[in-house]
Amino acid sequence: MSRGYLRAKRALDLALAVPVVVVTLPVQAAVAAVVWARLGRPVLFRQQRPGLHGEPFDLLKFRTMHPATPGREDDAARLDPAGTVLRSTSLDELPSLWNVVKGDLSLVGPRPLLMRYLDRYTPEEARRHDVRPGLTGLAQVNGRNATTWEDRLRWDVEYVDRACLRLDLEILCRTALVVLRREGVSAPGEATMAEFRPLPATTRTEVSP
Structure with a gap:
């Protein structure tokens, strides 16, 4: 992955994210009020997630669930109706x-x-951490949480093998359609996303390179 691409990718991130943050501040304030009330x-919601090369960072999202309690x-059971929306x-x-x-x-x-x-x-699957994680990706525009x-x-x-600005722009455009259609928000039979519980290494299928 060339340095030129990485610099351009970072420039694209800032060119899009900063204006969206500013424009959506009233929306974020309204959502925050709803979450506080509910x-x-x-x-x-803050949670450590693995970033580039698996290094942890604190991911930020609005809370959508009640705390875990007996029952x-x-x-x-924890997902609030407003959180579902x-x-x-x-x-x-x-x-x-x-x-x-x-x-x-x-x-x-x-x-x-x-x-x-x-x-x-698997070692092949762990290659997903060779690039910076994203808000959206190939998996999100090809079924999101409804896929295996x-x-x-x-x-x-x-994505790691094909990453380029053209692909990034294609994914961003396709993501807009997925969000508008509210597709693949949860896994089949699940309120959110099923736990990742891989099969034993001897029976698993390696991700194709």
């Missing part, structure tokens, strides 16, 4: 634009998953 404080442990419209991810401005995220790249997944990837984990990781690695 879920209380804190309004923001309310699973995502379906925020997730389906992707409004919960507006604070993540601040991560893009800071440089933790890019607009386009493999989605940052959970720290505990790091030792579950194997497919999602395959799309992530394909």
